[in-house]
Amino acid sequence: MDQEQLRNLLDQVKSGTVEIDAAMERMRHLPFEDLGFAKLDHHRALRHGMPEVIFGLGKTPEQVGELATHLLEQARNILITRADPDMAKLVCELVPDAEYFPLSGAIRVWRDRTLTGKGTIAVISAGTSDIPVAQEAQVTAEVMGNRVDSIFDIGVAGIHRLMSNRERITEARVVVVCAGMEGALPSVVGGLVSAPVIAVPTSVGYGASFHGLAALLGMLNSCASNVTVVNIDNGFGAAYVASLINRL
Amino acid sequence: MDQEQLRNLLDQVKSGTVEIDAAMERMRHLPFEDLGFAKLDHHRALRHGMPEVIFGLGKTPEQVGELATHLLEQARNILITRADPDMAKLVCELVPDAEYFPLSGAIRVWRDRTLTGKGTIAVISAGTSDIPVAQEAQVTAEVMGNRVDSIFDIGVAGIHRLMSNRERITEARVVVVCAGMEGALPSVVGGLVSAPVIAVPTSVGYGASFHGLAALLGMLNSCASNVTVVNIDNGFGAAYVASLINRL
Amino acid sequence: MDQEQLRNLLDQVKSGTVEIDAAMERMRHLPFEDLGFAKLDHHRALRHGMPEVIFGLGKTPEQVGELATHLLEQARNILITRADPDMAKLVCELVPDAEYFPLSGAIRVWRDRTLTGKGTIAVISAGTSDIPVAQEAQVTAEVMGNRVDSIFDIGVAGIHRLMSNRERITEARVVVVCAGMEGALPSVVGGLVSAPVIAVPTSVGYGASFHGLAALLGMLNSCASNVTVVNIDNGFGAAYVASLINRL
């Protein structure tokens, strides 16, 4: 072990077996992480309570199953995103308390339900077709220790539905907004609240939506100053950042 | 003249100077518009009261001046779009009752102020930077014989400003909405009214607005079903179509 | 219920149980829609006769079937767009008078056939491959209470076919034009008529048509001033706006 190597080297310096110049020379060749790893661990500690995450897409059910059982030897919570029904079937057999969310393809093992987030994260979606992405955000934010208030299907073309949920939205400490098509909802929500808004463009739409590009560009150009943006359909990423903010 | 040519030919048929077969042969070579022109004139009649329009961009002040004075021999109203100050200076000297609108670059001679539109056209803009495009729409709609209600600077991030103008907007028979950046305003307005909404993306913005592309895509993907779209910065075109609709 | 809450509050004001200042404070926290909803209903009334619409894409046959039967408890006409044969099979079993249009994937229940549109809507398509989109427009416009004159397969490369239909086109009060590939038909039609033209780019084509982008850009740049544009393949949206205009 590297910590050991360093200690041995210092022992040798202390005992005079190794000259200081030679020690310095050898220290240059020690792997970087020997010295930096503790710091990185410290960072990881700050993230305490975060689940282990597996990105399911492109893996086989067997790979996902093995990874999941392996991680559960140490972690209490795990989250698998973009899983298909075959993965879900296998994981749920291996891990009986795993939940599967078919719309979003999320699988969750949620054993430690401590709330580490200080407030509520609102997860809002514009249309019913955006719910899969919003569900990924909701499931993620919950397993990361947050109270989540999900408010689905309040698009900008029916502004009264949005307005009648204003109270709930303004009570959130962080807001995640998922919208496809023109992607206008984050701007409207951003104007109503003073909390940070994380906008998730979805690939919902057809034709000139260009698989979410229209929504993405719209959100990047939001006239509301409290809006930041993540990748198309990245409900996980939005909830991850929202969780970090909610712990502050 | 072609009408004359046809009449002469028929005279010759009647008098037997020309055989029917020969006449049919010759008629095939008559210019198309001899027969179609009247119909097209009829169409133009339907457009009665529409001003003559000059697209200023790329012309010299002299060309615009000459065109304007020439058209005014027959027309009572003319509209020059995308004019620069030099054009304006010359036209206003030549035509003392011409008005210049520096923001939009429109020049208007408005002698026949008959209202041919049946209701009001609302012209709405999202931000102050969108006003040049909205002004082009307003000036155009007015000179085409419409009552215009201009409501500027009611962006979606300040939804209360929009809501407090709801009455005025719902009273319009047609609505023109100009917006840059994320271009979300037409969707919100479209959800509030049952009138046709004509959306004008503007090139206002920077970075990922890509000179109006973000707003354009947003509007094409509007979740409000009563929205149609014109080219970026095309306030004139939106007002032109709105005028046609308002006459129905 | 919120109307009830407001009435109770006013009762308390009247009886002196609640002070006016306290009442005003509490009214600020009443949900928005309590006061605004009537107005929105009024808007919906303006849209009287419009069918209820279900966007089929991405839903299961069961979901669509349930929605359809539910809506038919109150509505006389319903329209389902982008339905697949399985949906159609189930809906037609549940609702025997439902019609299925396989080309466009539209399903229609058309019980109230009152004409609410004042004139005819012409629905024109450029090529045979554009017919699915044109059919969606036609079916939509009909169920929304309009006489529809469908003129299919009159592309710009065979201008004589277009010209020989000129009479029918000029008689329409609103014109919907569906075209893929270069998308040139709306410009030519726009030059022939004085009615508003709603252009629908279709995804018909290959290579540099980029799934309808070529047609979309062409239509947005139309040199005919009476043309507005909707999203690629959005026959429904074009017919919806055409219906609104035709009721004016």
Add this chain to the structure above:
Amino acid sequence: MDQEQLRNLLDQVKSGTVEIDAAMERMRHLPFEDLGFAKLDHHRALRHGMPEVIFGLGKTPEQVGELATHLLEQARNILITRADPDMAKLVCELVPDAEYFPLSGAIRVWRDRTLTGKGTIAVISAGTSDIPVAQEAQVTAEVMGNRVDSIFDIGVAGIHRLMSNRERITEARVVVVCAGMEGALPSVVGGLVSAPVIAVPTSVGYGASFHGLAALLGMLNSCASNVTVVNIDNGFGAAYVASLINRL
């Protein structure tokens, strides 16, 4: 005044001059903002200490000067972004304690220097050419009441410079990272810290940078989960969101 109208109406209810039903009817027609404005003010209160902001681009020096002096009658801090030297000259004459930052074009009046942010915001830039955007972020974050630690010119191709600043970066509560060209810095920083990272793509570069598009896409696809993105060159927006987060 609308508050007055409501009070009068309640007086009439109390005195019995107006029936409750009639009162409810009339309340529906009160402008929306009468009731909603207080709530919005409340939101604004949450934003207490935020400066008034003027977007300079496209305005004249006179307009900016007038706006600035007008706002300073009520606000203690103002921020003008994207100002040119002429604006700066005029504003500095009108407001002697205004500071001008030529690189970013920011003008700042910073009278209330209360720290409202709980921790430090790190503002990092990749190359010297990114400093204008980073400066806009720094100036914004400071005037919004935050301690700012600016670490400029630590690009990913010289990873040792980044690593030697790791301590400072990990101490920040929120991190803003500005980078042009390939826009890789936020991913590397995101992997080092557990704080939220707000990435600002800059338009720095040439050729296939496509005015910041390369950096924007890179950041949206960051493999670090704690990264969100704002528009190209939008240093202001990043600092605004960072300020909101830092107050939580």
Add this chain to the structure above:
Amino acid sequence: MDQEQLRNLLDQVKSGTVEIDAAMERMRHLPFEDLGFAKLDHHRALRHGMPEVIFGLGKTPEQVGELATHLLEQARNILITRADPDMAKLVCELVPDAEYFPLSGAIRVWRDRTLTGKGTIAVISAGTSDIPVAQEAQVTAEVMGNRVDSIFDIGVAGIHRLMSNRERITEARVVVVCAGMEGALPSVVGGLVSAPVIAVPTSVGYGASFHGLAALLGMLNSCASNVTVVNIDNGFGAAYVASLINRL
């Protein structure tokens, strides 16, 4: 028949039954094609020998079969492009002398083998993957009455193969060049010959070929002045134009 209508009208003019003014009025309402059709036929006559063409993509085997048998009642040659094996099977049953070319999906009935082209059309392809498009061009050019010299698989990275075919290429009266990937072959061929070169970008490639976009842009920017371009994979169109040129 319309020719008949016109003759009757002229008869009535001659006999005095119809006044000249009335005749002129009625002639305005005659369908456009009555007068223009002969001319169009004349054009079609210029195209004498051209086969009837069916675009197979998106049609059912039955539709294609019916169209083919119908057209063969009048035409001696027909060409079906983008046909799949099912279409081919059915057509070959219905029309025993039909040839099927599986690579390109072309089906050809070639009964009239008169050479109407004055010289040879060279059809060149860059790589083996481009052969389907080149085959479509070859089959088309042959059935349109041209001698075709097909020279496949002579890409620019093996310039000696191109150079050793220089003689054959320079003997052609028109040259069609099909190339995917970087699409450089038309420029090199264009520099070797003085004949018109029609470039066909193919969708061959992966990654940054973007389905033929790279080749398309390359060909449009060719530094050889004798190159024009058709749509991606449009071997038919290139051969059609080449045939028109080869008849001149």
Add this chain to the structure above:
Amino acid sequence: MDQEQLRNLLDQVKSGTVEIDAAMERMRHLPFEDLGFAKLDHHRALRHGMPEVIFGLGKTPEQVGELATHLLEQARNILITRADPDMAKLVCELVPDAEYFPLSGAIRVWRDRTLTGKGTIAVISAGTSDIPVAQEAQVTAEVMGNRVDSIFDIGVAGIHRLMSNRERITEARVVVVCAGMEGALPSVVGGLVSAPVIAVPTSVGYGASFHGLAALLGMLNSCASNVTVVNIDNGFGAAYVASLINRL
């Protein structure tokens, strides 16, 4: 000189001074063009009567002037494209019979006016703004020895103007069509004539024309089979190919 080198070598073979094997080895190192040049000259001879061409853009007036005078020592006709007024001034001083065409920036020395083209080339433009490109095509086609029939300003939105010029267009042996905005004119023209149509998209337009991209895509997707396309604004290239075709 290389021809000389080869002759010497053969002399040495004949005299036995050099062995055949050695001669073959040395011949491999002779420059390529020694053997190929004659053939290439032959090609150039086929292009007999073509002018020498200078692309003015990016050169200094002095460079252009020197090139022009140098070329005129051997050539009778020269064409300079994309020249600015300063170039024109200098060239016209150096070459008194040079003509300058300010709209297109073409400069022409046209001493040999032999007609080498067999028929007429029609050069058509859609709008007045397209004339500069059309003029470049016209000037080029003329100096290359063709009769040119220029028909400007016949856009598709005024189809009657196009139809009334049908005779002239159908008489052309090759047609060049220049159009910006939606670029629809080549399709309509292509449907009217049986001659090859060379389409030139122009950068005329704004907003979603994207500097000619809309027109370019439209033309590449033309539903008329006799249309090929050149680069945006490339009037020269279109006329060059038209000239080659017109000589066949």
Add this chain to the structure above:
Amino acid sequence: MDQEQLRNLLDQVKSGTVEIDAAMERMRHLPFEDLGFAKLDHHRALRHGMPEVIFGLGKTPEQVGELATHLLEQARNILITRADPDMAKLVCELVPDAEYFPLSGAIRVWRDRTLTGKGTIAVISAGTSDIPVAQEAQVTAEVMGNRVDSIFDIGVAGIHRLMSNRERITEARVVVVCAGMEGALPSVVGGLVSAPVIAVPTSVGYGASFHGLAALLGMLNSCASNVTVVNIDNGFGAAYVASLINRL
């Protein structure tokens, strides 16, 4: 044979049967490659040890099998890229010592294992999803005679993993870096080493990765000066160039 033709001609010159002028004339018509081929062979000789390569995509298993057995009559090493399992099954039956690499779809026959590369080629990949591309690079580089050091799964968001492999990376003579998503790894690696870095963008990612475009643009804009780029997913090409460099 052409070499023979030339020898015969020289024989005739030597014997006086053919005049020198006539010989020179005939030599002009000898196929180009007769004289150039040796040189090209010489080039190929420089590439000695390179395997024969078959691009599997789009071929049938039978075609690939036949090509492979044919090439193995002369070559000792062959590489088949982008092969599917059916191809692999057939080839492995025909060539028992063939290896199949399912992740990348490579099939390799590696009989001559001479090391022709002077140093080590490091093949680095950012994430596990990039391994297929990296594997293609590794398999290619090995069969081309290089020692390969594969270092997988060291993305920039976990910089310590990269740093702890710094020694291995800096020992490489050429470095191939495969990365999807934001494509930042080549910049970081480029900054650590002084060897040439060949960057391979992969299509790994979703949403705004646009099938590898984000990674491609990022790599083209790398702030490290020692980075060049190949096409998306082109592991083969990167390894091919790396092999050429490693032989220098």
Add this chain to the structure above:
Amino acid sequence: MDQEQLRNLLDQVKSGTVEIDAAMERMRHLPFEDLGFAKLDHHRALRHGMPEVIFGLGKTPEQVGELATHLLEQARNILITRADPDMAKLVCELVPDAEYFPLSGAIRVWRDRTLTGKGTIAVISAGTSDIPVAQEAQVTAEVMGNRVDSIFDIGVAGIHRLMSNRERITEARVVVVCAGMEGALPSVVGGLVSAPVIAVPTSVGYGASFHGLAALLGMLNSCASNVTVVNIDNGFGAAYVASLINRL
């Protein structure tokens, strides 16, 4: 100094003043570069003879002048890229032996002319307009210690010019090819040589060249396997990599 700090710490360990555990703790907080710097220097040593480089774009003449004089205190060679005439004037005054290359905007101080490259680097450009980029490559490669063979103006449309320079090109150890428009030259060159080819797309062209995008895509899709690509107009980067390769 950090080396000093480490030595002191080891001294204290040796003398027993500091416990080993405490020493290990403190070593974790030493700046990263203390340990890594030597290694990085070692890398820099590998790059020995490379000039110091200043990117001129966006800097003032004064900044460039100061940087240049500062760097020349230690470096013998410096290269300034993208300099304008004002920079050049100032630098040439300050550094009399500086050379200015106006076409490319390069300024070079070349005092140490040792050849560190083992062979020749060929720098090839397609057209005269590409020479500025090629010149940047040439100047860069020379000052980095390479023999450079510049072969300009050998585009693919005049293949004989390329072929007659084949000898010179094949003698190069590395080849840099600069080309705009269709960017086809690297593929042709790549097929002729076995050396690595570094392709530089240039922004030369107009219309559908889209500022170098066409050339860039073409080069990325090159069918020659020995081609890698750098950013548009990045002559410097290509020469830098070529220099690294030429030292191997």
